[in-house]
Amino acid sequence: MPFIQVEAGKMDKNQKEELISSLTKAASKTLGIAEEAFTIY
Numbered sequence: 793m794p795f796i797q798v799e800a801g802k803m804d805k806n807q808k809e810e811l812i813s814s815l816t817k818a819a820s821k822t823l824g825i826a827e828e829a830f831t832i833y
Contacts, residue, residue, distance in 0.1 A: 794823060794830075 796815055803811070812832055820827045 794819060794825070 796819060798811070798815070800811070816827050816830050816832075819825070819830065
């Protein structure tokens with residue numbers, strides 16, 4: 793199972809949501825795994 797960890801400075805809720813969405817879409821496309829297969833903690 794792929795694991796993506798990001799360390800970043802302070803972000804507001806909208807920035808976090810946008811970052812998570814963008815990373816999920818990119819990983820899904822690159823790895824050929826459905827976006828629904830990713831779990832966000």
